[in-house]
Amino acid sequence: MLLKDNFETRINLIFVHFSILLIIFKKKKKEFPQEIFDNIFLNIEYHIRELGYGDVVVNKKMKTLTRVFYDILLKLNKPKLKDFESNYKVLETYFEPVRGNMPILITSLASYFDVFYNFCFESKTDNMLKGQINFKYFKQNGST
Numbered sequence: 001m002l003l004k005d006n007f008e009t010r011i012n013l014i015f016v017h018f019s020i021l022l023i024i025f026k027k028k029k030k031e032f033p034q035e036i037f038d039n040i041f042l043n044i045e046y047h048i049r050e051l052g053y054g055d056v057v058v059n060k061k062m063k064t065l066t067r068v069f070y071d072i073l074l075k076l077n078k079p080k081l082k083d084f085e086s087n088y089k090v091l092e093t094y095f096e097p098v099r100g101n102m103p104i105l106i107t108s109l110a111s112y113f114d115v116f117y118n119f120c121f122e123s124k125t126d127n128m129l130k131g132q133i134n135f136k137y138f139k140q141n142g143s144t
Contacts, residue, residue: 002098003105007051011044011065012072012094019073020117021128023084026077030125041066068094084117086110112137 003009018040025032044065048058075090088106091113097105119135120128127133 002100004096004098009095012068014040014044015069015072016076016090016094016113017116019069019076020084020113021120022073023077024117024121024128025125027121028125033129036129084114084121086113086117 022032045062048061072090075087088110091106091109115137116135
């Protein structure tokens with residue numbers, strides 16, 4: 001099952017991964033460095049500019065992307081749950097298959113993000129900040 005390969009899908013994948021990291025830091029009562037947070041959004045802005053958009057469009061796109069990020073973060077961060085569980089509605093809203101069955105795609109994505117969350121939760125926060133996340137996802141059939 002493949003996702004559409006476009007700018008929005010890639011950014012949304014970054015946002016879900018980043019949201020998971022922020023949720024983990026919050027649960028571990030560790031502070032996530034503001035510089036890294038700012039750097040992520042600054043890099044996204046640079047990439048939008050590299051696509052050839054002007055200042056007005058970049059500002060509008062960044063405003064929209066910021067809303068998307070916070071929507072993902074707030075909907076994934078469910079403090080009442082004991083264990084992390086991906087929010088299917090978020091995944092349905094922000095991801096779309098190239099072709100095929102949407103429920104299968106969402107189930108696969110949710111499974112992936114749940115495993116990613118558990119992997120990162122077991123990792124040291126210092127390693128995550130250094131970018132030392134050596135995560136390999138193995139599907140049910142054993143492939144990556």
